[in-house]
Amino acid sequence: MTIIPCNENCVYQSDGYCKLESASIVTDCTVSGCMHKIEPHTTVIRQEPQRHL
Secondary structure (H helix, E strand, C coil), rough: CCEEECCCCCCCEECCEEEEHHHHHHHCCCCCCCCCCCCCCCCCCCCHCCCCC
């Protein structure tokens, strides 16, 4: 297992480290940040307006 420090908002980040099974350090990459980054989805709960009778 490779230990890669990570502080991205990503589904693979846990406790400050990348938990992606096949993660590797990318060098000579023009992409800013991690090329494997996938942001977790946030769930928005909508409430119906209350009707006063």
